[in-house]
Amino acid sequence: MLPHCSILLLLCVTRLLSPSSALPFEQKGFWDFAMDSMDSGGMMRDEEEGSAIGEDPPPHVHMCPFGCHCQLRVVQCSDLGLSEVPKNIPPDTKFLDLQNNRITELKENDFKGLSNLYGLSLVNNKISKVHPRTFIPLKHMQKLYFSRNLLTTIPRNLPSSLVEMRIHENRIKKVPEGAFSGLGNMNCIELGGNPIHNSGFEPGAFKGLKLNYLRISDAKLTGVPKDLPDSLHELHLDSNQIQAVELEDLSRYKHLYRLGLGYNHIRNIENGSLAYLSRLRELHLDNNRLIQVPKGLPDMKYLQVVYLHSNNINQVGVDDFCPRGFGMKRTFYNGISLFGNPVNYWEVQPATFRCVNDRLAIQFGNYKK
Template sequence: MMLYGQGLFPMKLEDTAWFVVKVAAVLVLWRSAGVRADCPAACSCEAGTVSCENKGLTVVPPLPPDTSTLQLQGNRITGLKELTSQQLPNLEAIDLSGNNLTALTGREFAAFSSLTRLVLSGNKISDLPRDGFAGPTSLLYLYLDGNLLTSMGDDRFFTLQSLALLHLQNNRISAVSDYAVAGLTNLKDLALSNNTLSEVSRVGFRSLVGLKRLLLDGNRLQSFAEGTFASMQNLEYLDLADNSFSSVEGSQFSGLSQLQEIRLDRNGLADLRSDVFRSLQVHLLGSTSLRGSLGK
């Protein structure tokens, strides 16, 4: 039997069947190789992970609806409108590090109810939303290091009640307001290294009852008031290296019953009395000399 289409050449029925089989085989091989019809042209897609790093992108491309991990680092993206308009119910992790983002509205990620990890490192963000991040409440890890932030105003993170890690190192932060990290009772890791902090509010850290690791090295701190760390009964590691301390007193560390390690090297401390930390039983890291010996 002969079939005649609109082309110039007739095709037998058996030839048509064979053609269909070959097309189906190609599609199977294409899918098994990780190529999807809804995968952005510049990206690769596999098992829910969409990888678009270092592709010169200026906007976020349309994404498969089952995307769970989005890797967009090392591009030239300046805005996130194209991302926020997409329905991505399974999205758990976004890496936008090394792009050209300059500002956030706070609502860019609100619709992604499954988001737990957000990496915004190495952009040009100079301020955080005044009304805080409008969700997602599921967020656990937030990386804002290597931006151009100059301060931490009140309530910037108050909606992120589940947050366990907040990295803000290598910015230009000179002040932390009294309520900058208010409500972050589940925070375990806070990094403020290599900023320009000259003081820390006595009440600025009072919500951080679950904190285990605090990095304040590489700032301009000269002293801090008694009670600054009073609520941090779970703190295990404190880095105060490379600041401008000329003296410290044991009472300044009152309440740190779980503290195990502290760094005070590269300060203006000529020596340090051993009784400062005797009651805390901590291990002093770095090269600061001691008069006497530590209790541990």
């Protein structure tokens, strides 16, 4: 006869080995499957902590919004048909890609907790409404891509850390006073493709900005806008309805090295208008209605590229591009385009291009009407 203690031990072992006595599996979260998969693949379990099955994920592990791809602090949620900003975006996200969706509105708490966000792309959505406090949590954001939406005004309370904003191809008709207030770090603004008239820029609209780059192409401008930032190095006003450049239009932009005025209706550039642009390197005046080479080009010591093609220029003088006297020009031209004008190249004197680096830099072509 077995001792009483031996019988008791045998009953305990039998009960443990019986399948019917096992507790049912209780899933507490998605990570149960992930941890179970890793264990079955040979992952060493911590003998002191026990199995991770059924436990919550470690606090440093963040979920990725459904359908999105999260890697190296980049969260890509583009082309998903989203109608709103997804939840559960990891708080350490640096770049959030929400382009090519159907988002119509940005709400107050859409970016709550994303204080580490560096860049945000909302390109090609249907956003027409932005809550005034939407961008408050984004203390370190530097790049905002808001192009191809339905905005009618500049969003309020943009992050003071912002460096680059592209908001072209919206429905913005007005830039009010103080629209960019507090953005002392802003370097680049793209405003093209909005139906803005000259009257749409209120006095003080760009007050406080020290921009290097500004583009207002494909708008409704009939002249060079007033009171743009005087710190500009690049100004692009292509594809507007500008008809003339008057004497004072460029007087405040003495730091410009690239000016784009192509694809306008410019017939006249008032004598002396270009004298303020002493540092200009590139001048784009192609596809306009000029009948002569603008005055003042020989005095621009650093000018290297001049686009004058597709105008109505019928004559080119020997002193239209180069100054008289040796050493007057600091840098020689490396690009002059004159094709698409009613001027015969064989009628232009060779000395006209005495300050050009190479003859291949001159593009004449044959005028065809």
